[in-house]
Structure formats: structure tokens, C-alpha cells
Amino acid sequence: MGWHKVKLYTSCAQRACSVSQKKNLLRAIIPVITATLMVIACCYSFYLRRRKVANEQESVNKKRNQGNIAFRLYDSERSVKDLIDSDLFREDDKKGIDVPFFNLKSILAATDYFSDTKKLGQGGFGPVYKGTFPGGQEIAIKRLSSGSGQGLEEFKNEVILIAKLQHRNLVRLLGYCIEGDEKMLLYEYMPNKSLDSFLFDRTLCVLLNWKIRFDIILGIAQGLLYLHQDSRLRIIHRDLKTSSVLLDEEMNPKISDFGLARMFGGKQTEATTTQVVGTYGYMSPEYALDGFFSVKSDAFSFGVVVLEVINGKKNTGFYQSEHVLSLLGYAWKLWIEGKALDLVDQTIRETCNADEFLRCVNVGLLCVQEDPSDCPTMSNVVFMLGSETATLSTPKQPAYVVRRSLSSATSSTTKPKSLNELKSTIDEGR
CATH class of the missing domain: 1.10.510.10 (Transferase(Phosphotransferase) domain 1)
Structure with missing residues (x-):
């Protein structure tokens, strides 16, 4: 009988200790959870505030841009002009060109290696050839004379400017090629010439x-x-x-x-x-x-x-x-x-x-x-x-x-x- 009392007492003591530990654990966890929730709430509040500010700034910028289109276009024009006025047409300059690059190998194949039978005419900056690409697409290819200072300037002007111009009464630039001393411009083919x-x-x-x-x-x-x-x-x-x-x-x-x-x-x-x-x-x-x-x-x-x-x-x-x-x-x-x-x-x-x-x-x-x-x-x-x-x-x-x-x-x-x-x-x- 005495043994059973001791055992019961021990069991009650263990349960009381377990309850006490749980309470202590909860006391420790609750502040952490509360702090975490507060941090999340602050972050979310900060995010909403930043988003609101960003939306307001975007609205302001939109209005400013709408009222200042000329300035933005001038800034774009200035970067193009700086490129045109530069002394050299560098490899990095290709990134700003809006028409595709054609490799020399494809152009040679399209013109039968610049055959005289493909020649359309001779301009002040070099000959113009007719090129036929896979699928039957016909293109006029202006081959700028090597060593011509004017030819280089013409090339820089046309490849940058014409690529940005779109009108039914302006010839369309379809591509360009720069390989070694070769500089070529590819235009839509005009069957009736000039x-x-x-x-x-x-x-x-x-x-x-x-x-x-x-x-x-x-x-x-x-x-x-x-x-x-x-x-x-x-x-x-x-x-x-x-x-x-x-x-x-x-x-x-x-x-x-x-x-x-x-x-x-x-x-x-x-x-x-x-x-x-x-x-x-x-x-x-x-x-x-x-x-x-x-x-x-x-x-x-x-x-x-x-x-x-x-x-x-x-x-x-x-x-x-x-x-x-x-x-x-x-x-x-x-x-x-x-x-x-x-x-x-x-x-x-x-x-x-x-x-x-x-x-x-x-x-x-x-x-x-x-x-x-x-x-x-x-x-x-x-x-x-x-x-x-x-x-x-x-x-x-x-x-x-x-x-x-x-x-x-x-x-x-x-x-x-x-x-x-x-x-x-x-x-x-x-």
C-alpha cells in the first residue's frame, strides 16, 4: 500500500513538472512568435508604402514623359549623333543597330561572289549588286569601296539613320555586314532601279x-x-x-x-x-x-x-x-x-x-x-x-x-x- 502511494506521488510530481515546462516553453516561444509577426507586418507595411510611392512616382514620370517627349527624343537623337560623329565604327556599336547582321559568306553566296551579272549599278561610294537568298528573297547590296573616308561616313549614316526611319516613300534597310575591310548595306530590292x-x-x-x-x-x-x-x-x-x-x-x-x-x-x-x-x-x-x-x-x-x-x-x-x-x-x-x-x-x-x-x-x-x-x-x-x-x-x-x-x-x-x-x-x- 505504501509503495503505491509513493508511485502515485511520483507520477503526480512528474505531470506537474511537465506542465510547468510547457508553460515555460510557451512563455519563451510567444514573444518570439509575436516579434516575428511584428517584423513581417512591418515589412509588409514597408512594401505597401514603397509600392505606393513607386506607383505615384511612375504616374509622375508618365505625366512628365508625356509632357516632355521632345526632350526624350532629343536625348535619343543625341546618342545616335554621337555615334555617327565618332571616328570609328566599333564592334560595340552593333548593339545599337535595329537591323540584322549578315555574314560575308551568305552575301557571297547570294551574289555569286559579286558576279558582274549581278551588278545593278555603280554609285559614288561603290557598286550595288542584286542578291538572292534562300527562299528566293531578293535584296540590293551596296558594297562600299574600301579605303574611302566618305564611304565609311556614308555607311555609318545609313546603317544607323535609315534603320530608324519607316515610311512608304523611303527605301528600307534590311541588314548590314562588317567583316574585315568589307562594309555592306542590304536594302529592299527595287526592280525598276532609279x-x-x-x-x-x-x-x-x-x-x-x-x-x-x-x-x-x-x-x-x-x-x-x-x-x-x-x-x-x-x-x-x-x-x-x-x-x-x-x-x-x-x-x-x-x-x-x-x-x-x-x-x-x-x-x-x-x-x-x-x-x-x-x-x-x-x-x-x-x-x-x-x-x-x-x-x-x-x-x-x-x-x-x-x-x-x-x-x-x-x-x-x-x-x-x-x-x-x-x-x-x-x-x-x-x-x-x-x-x-x-x-x-x-x-x-x-x-x-x-x-x-x-x-x-x-x-x-x-x-x-x-x-x-x-x-x-x-x-x-x-x-x-x-x-x-x-x-x-x-x-x-x-x-x-x-x-x-x-x-x-x-x-x-x-x-x-x-x-x-x-x-x-x-x-x-x-
Whole structure:
């Protein structure tokens, strides 16, 4: 009996000790759990607060960005411009290019190792070849001449600028290649080549009826308007001419050759250079004589192209035996005599719309006026060409009216005596 009491007492004591230990354990755990929960609550509260601040900042940034798009675009333009102005086109620069890289091996296979049968033409910076890739895709490949400083500049300009431009009247850059001394640009293939190959060929020009020519003029104007005003980057082409306008299978015009183009940032619309580059016959007088160029410089070149398209003759090769006049001067003479319709290319006389033709003559002469402040912007040009009811202003006498005489042409050491003579000399050099 005594033994059972001892055993019962011992059992009760053990249970009491166990309960006491559990209580002590709970006293120790509860603060830890409470502290942990408080830390979690604080972290979650901090997360919510940071998220709220982040959302508010994102909203502020969104509003700021919406109200300051021009600044962001200018910053983007500045980085592109820095790349273009750099001395070398480094390997790291490929990261900023928005078109694919083609290896030399694939290009050699596509052009039959640059076979003469694949050659489309020869430009100032190198030959252009037709390439056919697997699947039948046709691409025009411009192979820049090695060792040409201008070729390198053209390459950097085109591969960076054109990749960022998207418009139906601008040629599309599809890719590029840099391997060793080889630098190549890959464009969409234009089966009808350039505008000048049709316009100044007395056999092919008959394929350009009036409707096609008017659509070409309007398309070029719309392409320039995009470059000057509607694209993310404001571009001055600086070398617009009939040979830099390509024609697709439906004879739609596409502006190409951006090697001499200049990009403007922010609200900049004009600049000056000491190195005048471009093609004589299409250069505005303020650019040719003073190195000053702007959107009006492209407008001047466009005016020359318009007069060439409707007349069918090149400004550089124009000659009238009875008059020492440039094409611009001849167009002006007919205009002031009320005989502007006589400027029409004889091959389109039957298909010509007289009202549209006279509108083109008027716009062309407005664009080639001597003072750039008198010349219209491309937005005005597009409006005047596209509206049958638009009131067009009367043009003033254009630049480069009189060509240099034969006697003065033979005396290359004679210094021009006046600004007009200098302008005539430049015109003759075209």
C-alpha cells in the first residue's frame, strides 16, 4: 500500500513538472512568435508604402514623359549623333543597330561572289549588286569601296539613320555586314532601279505617263515631309536627286542614299558646314556658296527634281541653242511669258493633265527661288500639290537662271566678277 502511494506521488510530481515546462516553453516561444509577426507586418507595411510611392512616382514620370517627349527624343537623337560623329565604327556599336547582321559568306553566296551579272549599278561610294537568298528573297547590296573616308561616313549614316526611319516613300534597310575591310548595306530590292534610269532614257521615258510622274512627285514630297517633320529624327537629306529616288515594281518612289544626310536634334532646323558635299545641279545657292543648309535646302533640290520630271531633261545637261539658260531659267522664261505648258515632255503631252502640270511648274519654281525664306516648306508643298483649290503664290526669279557662256567656260583661271557669275559657274559645274 505504501509503495503505491509513493508511485502515485511520483507520477503526480512528474505531470506537474511537465506542465510547468510547457508553460515555460510557451512563455519563451510567444514573444518570439509575436516579434516575428511584428517584423513581417512591418515589412509588409514597408512594401505597401514603397509600392505606393513607386506607383505615384511612375504616374509622375508618365505625366512628365508625356509632357516632355521632345526632350526624350532629343536625348535619343543625341546618342545616335554621337555615334555617327565618332571616328570609328566599333564592334560595340552593333548593339545599337535595329537591323540584322549578315555574314560575308551568305552575301557571297547570294551574289555569286559579286558576279558582274549581278551588278545593278555603280554609285559614288561603290557598286550595288542584286542578291538572292534562300527562299528566293531578293535584296540590293551596296558594297562600299574600301579605303574611302566618305564611304565609311556614308555607311555609318545609313546603317544607323535609315534603320530608324519607316515610311512608304523611303527605301528600307534590311541588314548590314562588317567583316574585315568589307562594309555592306542590304536594302529592299527595287526592280525598276532609279528614277533617272527611266526619265532620261528616250526609250524608257515613254513608260512614265503623266499620272505616274505626278504620283512620283507627290510621293517624293511626302517622303521629305516625313524626314523633316514627322519622323522621330529630323533629317536633312542634302543629296536629293533623280538618281537617289528608287522605283518599286508599281513605280512608287522611295528616297535612298542617306550617306550625306544630317540629323538635327531638338528644335534645330538649320546648320552651317565648311565642307560642302552634294551634287551640283541640285544644291541650293546658300548651301553651295556659304555652306548653310536647312529643310529649305532639300526643298530646293525637290524643286529641281520636279522640273526635271515634268520636262524629261537633266538640269546639268540642259541646253537651248537660242538661249544661254539653265533648265530653271528656261522654265522661268516660259512662266513669265505665259507659256508654261511648253515645258512639258513631249512624250506625255497626250496624257498630261494641264491643271496638275501647271501646279507642278508653279511649285517647282517656288522651291528654287534664290532666297530660302521665299521657298515653301515641304508641308506647304504637299498641301499645294494635293489640293485642287489651294491658292499658290507667284514665284520670284529662281537661282541659277543663266548658264556660263562658252567663252567663260574655257577660261578656268578667270575669277567671277559677280555673285551671278559665280552662281553660273557653279551651275555649269553640275
